Amino acid sequence: MGALDIIPVPGHPGMFNRRAAVEAWQRAGSPDVTYGGRLYGEQKRLYDLFRAGKGSPADNPDATWMPLAHCRFAAWDIRGITPTIRARLIRAGFIFPYSYEGWHCELPNVKQYAIVHTIPSTSGEAVKPLPKPTPAPTPAPAPTTRKATPVTLYRNDSTTPYTYALAGDSPGTPANWLVTTRADLARDWAAVHGSAVPLDGPTFTAFAARYEAPLSVKS
Ligand SMILES: [Zn+2]
Numbered sequence: 001m002g003a004l005d006i007i008p009v010p011g012h013p014g015m016f017n018r019r020a021a022v023e024a025w026q027r028a029g030s031p032d033v034t035y036g037g038r039l040y041g042e043q044k045r046l047y048d049l050f051r052a053g054k055g056s057p058a059d060n061p062d063a064t065w066m067p068l069a070h071c072r073f074a075a076w077d078i079r080g081i082t083p084t085i086r087a088r089l090i091r092a093g094f095i096f097p098y099s100y101e102g103w104h105c106e107l108p109n110v111k112q113y114a115i116v117h118t119i120p121s122t123s124g125e126a127v128k129p130l131p132k133p134t135p136a137p138t139p140a141p142a143p144t145t146r147k148a149t150p151v152t153l154y155r156n157d158s159t160t161p162y163t164y165a166l167a168g169d170s171p172g173t174p175a176n177w178l179v180t181t182r183a184d185l186a187r188d189w190a191a192v193h194g195s196a197v198p199l200d201g202p203t204f205t206a207f208a209a210r211y212e213a214p215l216s217v218k219s
Helices: 019-027 040-051 083-091 183-193 201-211
Strands: 006-008 016-018 033-035 075-078 104-106 151-156 163-170 173-180 197-199
Touching: 006 019, 016 019, 019 075, 075 083, 083 104, 083 183, 151 183, 151 201, 163 183, 163 201, 197 201
Parallel strands: 151 197
Antiparallel strands: 006 016, 033 075, 075 104, 151 163, 163 173
């Protein structure tokens, strides 16, 4: 279990995303979403349709130099985005990289997350992704059953520019660790979660290792 795990999205049967994205989204108050993770196969289908002149523009899931944030299960499309919801998501750790897609937010540095080919079951054995309209066999817990997670902002003083990490932790759940070198983003995070705790390089690296669990999906 770790921040990189693929988990069901509470309140959205059949939808999955990385734990780090789900926990940050919950910190933002779980705003309504239309899309979370999109499996490689589904993206490939959309891309092939587009190439055949039959679908909307879609990115090639094999172009791994591209962000492909949904295929990395590190993005959300927000339904009915408002400036307030957007501000909450930014404070929770998300960025809005596309001015022409105001509803799309993602974790910083999405390329650190692998493209996802299958939804793993909790037993570690891959299960078939559910077709869209079919509800998940077991209802996900309501978002309100989660307690707010305490969050700490850390700063690595041995990098130029500084590297910041927003670390979420709560009893009984794995931590998560969002990294950025963007000072403006770090300022937004600090405004909500308190000033950054300065760490030397080795300590910062050790913290990161503790927070970032090994990848549990094949790519
Ligand atoms: Zn999107």
